Amino acid sequence: MTRYDCLQALSKLYEYLDGELPPDDTEAVRHHMEVCQGCYPFLQFCSSFQDALHRAAHGQTDAPPALRSRIADLLQTEGAPPAH
Amino acid sequence: MDRNESFQSEALPHLDAVYRFALRLSGSAADAEDLVQETFLRAFRAWDQYTPGTRAKSWLFTICRNVFLRQRKRERRREETVRDAAAEVDTKGLQTGEIPVFTTAYQYDPEGQFFAAIVDGGILAAIERLPDDFRDTVILSDLEGLAYAEIAELLDIPVGTVKSRLFRGRRLLQQVLYEYATDTGYVHTNPQ
Structure with a gap:
């Protein structure tokens, strides 16, 4: 399993929260956050x-x-x- | 399902989101309405080019932005003032460390509970104050739920730029919200 240090985990944190990381990296960030009292x-x-x-x-x-109606019209x- | 029906079921549900997007781009309700009307008209005419089942929302946003940018070439916007003001906030402390807001807030509210206390209007107003590039990415990601790749395509920038704009935009927004929270008493920074 991939292991992240603090810098790696923090640099990927938003991607982790946004659900943008591949499964391995997601797991690595999740694991680091679980065990690191500094980063959690x-x-x-x-x-x-x-x-x-x-x-x-x-x-x-x-x-x-009114805009909704105008667009519908x-x-x-x-x-x-087309008229024949 | 015919052309009209598929447009009704896939495109029209995003009318509110496109209106909000247009409102932010243009800064005025009247301009936003014109922009949305033009966007849906163009989208309807180009509906044959849309692949059913893909993300209609980001496709509509792209059309809306393109219409806006074409109009904007004719009418220069007054954005420099806002950009300069926000950049000043940024340089006051945001460029010195990776997580400066957190470092400050940690002393008083380590879990960031003050974010939950700020009313929706306060948060939305703070987002509006971000520089355009940061504001757009934060809105598209955090408010409209678009994926990084969709934002990159929409704004015609690399995914790496989406990430960096999100990072800086969120950091700036955290700073603004923290200041708002301390000013309004949601965070108590003075020892009793």
Whole structure:
């Protein structure tokens, strides 16, 4: 199994949290974070940060209903079969 | 399923996300609406080029960004001021260490619980204050859930640049949120 030191684990931390690492590297970061008392708090810190961003994403602005209707009308006009 | 139906089921569900993306690009609700309208019109006309079942969201974002960039060539935006202000924050301490915000916050709130206390509006406002390049990657990754490869394709940059922009953008955002949290009392930095 791949083993990471602190520098390697921290440099891959966001890729780990974003689910962008291959399985071997994911496991290496996870293992390092489990056993390293120095790095684990930073994982918690970054997780709290990203949790807050993901939560905020749900409070984002939606498209105005009038725009939605306008696009529906536009597409209907575009998609209408050509007149014969 | 015909062309109209597949567009309805695969593209239109992303209308809110595309609107938000357009809003951030343009900075105005009226411009965003025009941008979204143009994006969906172009997407509909080019729908035959879309591969069903792939990520329609990033495809729509790409169209939206291209439309915006073409318009932007004609109308210069007032971005330098914001960029300079944010860069100043960055140089105040962010370039000196790998995890400076964490190092500071660790004394008072090691698990970063203050992030959870900040209201959504405060977080979204802080994201808006990031320099454009960092803001776009943070939004696309953390708010819209796009993969690194999708962001790279959308912004026409290498995946390595996506990673570095995310790293720096998140670090900058952590700094801004930490300052917001200390200013508003979510983090107590003065010993009682």
